[in-house]
Amino acid sequence: MNKNLKITAQLASLAVLVAFGYQNCAPGTLNSKSLASTSDSTSSFSECADGVCEVVDQKVVAVSNSQNTLTSMLQQTGVTNPSNRTMNTYGTQGTKISETGASNTVTAPMWVAITTVASEVCNDLVNQEKALPANDRRFFTSIDFTKGFNMMSAQAKEDSIRRLARNLWARNESGQEKILIRAAVDEAFSGSTAAADTDKAAFFICTTMLSSMKAHAY
Amino acid sequence: MTTSRFDMKGIATRSALFAVATVGLLTPQMTMAQAEPLFIVAPTVKPEPNAPISAQRTQAHKLFRAITGVSLPIDDSRLKSMEALIAQNKSRDAAKIATNDALFYQNKVRDMAARMANRDESYRTPLNDFIATFVGVVRDSDTTSAKELLTGNFTYQADPAVIAAAGRPAIRMDETDDLVQSNNHYDDIRSNNYALKAVLKRVNGQRVLVDNAIANMPDPAGLITTRGFMQAHADAGTNRRLVEYSFRQFMCAPITDWADGTMPDDRVGRDVDRAPGGSANKYLTSCKNCHTGMDALRGAFARVDWINNNRIRYTPNQVSGKLNRNADQYPAGFATANDSFVNYSNSGRNKDAFGWRNNLSGTGMAAFGRMLADSQGFSRCMVKRVFESVCKRAPAEAETAAVRAMADDFERDNYHMRDLFEVVALRPECGLN
Incomplete structure (x- = not known):
């Protein structure tokens, strides 16, 4: 769990860096770049390469404030009983x-705090889902x-990523995002056969996505 | 003293987030067709992994988030409803779905009011009568003009019938112990995590200590005469802070914006040294700028004080001693003998910025509140505050004309606060389109 949280925190920090790095912007305004699959692009301007498009726009960006962060997380995940x-x-x-x-006002300690809260919400979510039959999740x-992480298919991971993206990010994941998350979870649990690591992998995916900038920025 | 602590007690109770079935439950503010849940519970939205996401659905998500401050899953039924309306070019109706949602009142409106409620201007201000009344007025915009935020004689409190009907234990509501002399009542609303949209009820007649007994406030001025505002600004001092923060919060004008040393200083108090540090020039070029306007208006608050660190006291036949303290500084200065006031901030830039309409003098807090409420400055300030809340930035200088146009529309719309949120969210300047 400590290793997972460390990796997750690193990924979250990376997400912040990608969002704000080399932007040279005034406070509150951002030349935002989001990675989107071509089917999700809603901007009239995009640069595409290898099927992955960068949608470039300029808009005011804010994040959930301290009063709204948990409310948003619960609405996004549908955790009914935190x-x-x-x-x-x-x-x-x-x-x-x-x-x-x-x-x-975004700082690294803030994002560590968001990641910490997100990890608890995801823990609740995984427990909530595990208690349900697969069809009801x-x-x-x-x-x-009940099976080890090595039995988790690529399709299962990608299906979860897609579903979480729609709830947590309000859009589909891009090809690049999918690759990034899958690579991270595969690296974290490579070779594991323990069923307990399947729980952790689900938790890892959820936390990575719920603590990302996209889940909180607007 | 005001407090500004991060308030987490309210969400520490797991059971407070359970949904309570309230189908058929009616309160005075509810319609026959719709009962409002006492708690806000996250719906379990099942993602539709293969369904396309239309531009209208994405737009709906942006609009809902901007208005409520909360991100929903893209497949949430509320967004689907908004999507359909946006596709029919009914964006205003789509925005109404957001402003009708309990999350709007619980987050966005509450946050806006919290910043106005105390000196720290903190979002983390705990729920109090100021915040609850602001939320209530926005909720009841169909019947309550925003001008009543400065002229009304009411507060919003929890409706005990709503709480009892939901099978919840009663919260503290003793007039003396829990409303006049403490914030217990609102602390309980917060700690139980009740949805403000559902639980609040308008209670006519503000109650304060009049001389030494609790009675109706003889000189009500909406939010200005709430316990929360008075605690923040009538505590100690000389009641000048009440003037300063009334302008700051309801006219969006910090004292530095409206300081004007060109006006008469005949009402500057005796406690203001006319030669600080031996320099009359310092008074004339610095102190006078603020005190001219502020002291002339301070008289409106002559009869009110915050005492014992817990209550408002109004003395109908007596000027509060704080207004005439340190009279030896300049004995020839103005002595406050009654609650009369004069508005000297009515020339040059101030005249244009505030757009005063009615009498520029009067007596008491009610007249003071009315003067602010009737001004163009008030409506423009409400537009600016909503703009900053929804669009996540303050209006730029180049958008002054747009702000004034929105303010004019706001006034024509009978100062309908909820409509204002919808209108602002759909403005091109807001950048949500």
Whole structure:
């Protein structure tokens, strides 16, 4: 779990770097670049290569503020009964999350806090889903939690990524995002045969996506 | 003293987030057709992995998020409804889905009010009567003009019938212990995580300590005379802060914006040294700029004070001693003898910025509140605040004309706050299209 959280935190930090690096922008305004599959592009201007398009636009960017972060996470994941641990974590981490949500208030400690809260929400989500028959689940429909990670097919991972993207990011994932997440989870759990690592892999995917900038920026 | 602590007690209770079936439950603010859930619970939206995402659906998501502050899954039924309306060029109706959602009041409106509620201008201000009343007025915009935020004689409190009908334990509501002398009532609303849209009820008649007994506030001025605002700005000092922050919060004008030393200083108090550090020039070029306007208006608050660190006291026949303290600084200065006020901030830039309409003098807080509410400055300020809340930036200088046009429309729309959120969200300047 510690290794997973470390990797997740690194990925989250990477997401922030990608979003804000080399932008040279005034506070609150961003030359944003989102990676989108061609079918998801809604901008009139895009640069495409190898089937992956960069959609370039310029808009005001803000993030969820400390008051709204947990509300958004619960709405996005549909966790109906957040655990006491989740609530307590939010209680202690919330002060590190931007009060205003202004883009120039985003800091690394803030994103670590968001990742920490996201990990608890995802823990609740995985537990919620595991308790349901596969057909009744919303995100991990193709994952057999009784089997080891090595039995988790690529299709199962990609299906979960797609489902989580639609709820957490309000769009489909791009090809590049899918590759990135799959590579990360494969690296984290490569060679594992333990059923417990299947839980962790689901948790890992969820946390990576829920703690990403896209889940909180607008 | 005001407090500004991150308030997490309200969401520490897991059970507070369970949905309570309230089908058929009616409160005075509900229609026959629709009962409002007492709690906000996240719906379990099942993603549709193979369904296309239209541009209208993406637009709906942006619009909902901008108005409520919350991101929904792209397959949420609310977004689908908004999508269909946007496809029919009914974007305004789509925006109404967002402003009708409990999340709008719980997050966006609450945040906007919290920033106006105390000196720190913090979103983390705990729920109090100021915030609850602001949320209530926005919710009830169909019947309540935003001008009543400065002129009304009411507050919003939890409706005990709504709570009882949901099978929840009663919250603290003793007038003396929990409403006049403490924030207990609102602390309980917050700690139980009740949906503000569902639980709030308008209660007419603000109640304060009049002399030494709790009675109706004789001089109500909407949010200005709420316990929350008074606690923030009538505590200690000389009641000048009430003037400063009334302008700052309701006219969007920090004192530095409207300081004007060209006006008469006949109402500057005796506690203001006319030669600070031995320099009369310092008074004339610096101190006078702010005190001219501020002191002339301060009289409106002559009869009110925040006492015992927990309550408002109004003394109908007596000027509060704080207004005349340190009279030895300049004995020839103005002595406050009643609650009269004069508005000297009515020339040059201030005249254009504030757009005063009615009498520029009067007596008492109600008249002061009315003067602000009737001004163009108030409507422009509400536009600016909503713009910043929804569009996540302050209007640029180049957008002044657009702001003023929106303010004029807001006034013609009878100061309908909820409509204002919808209108602003759909403006091209907001960048959500």
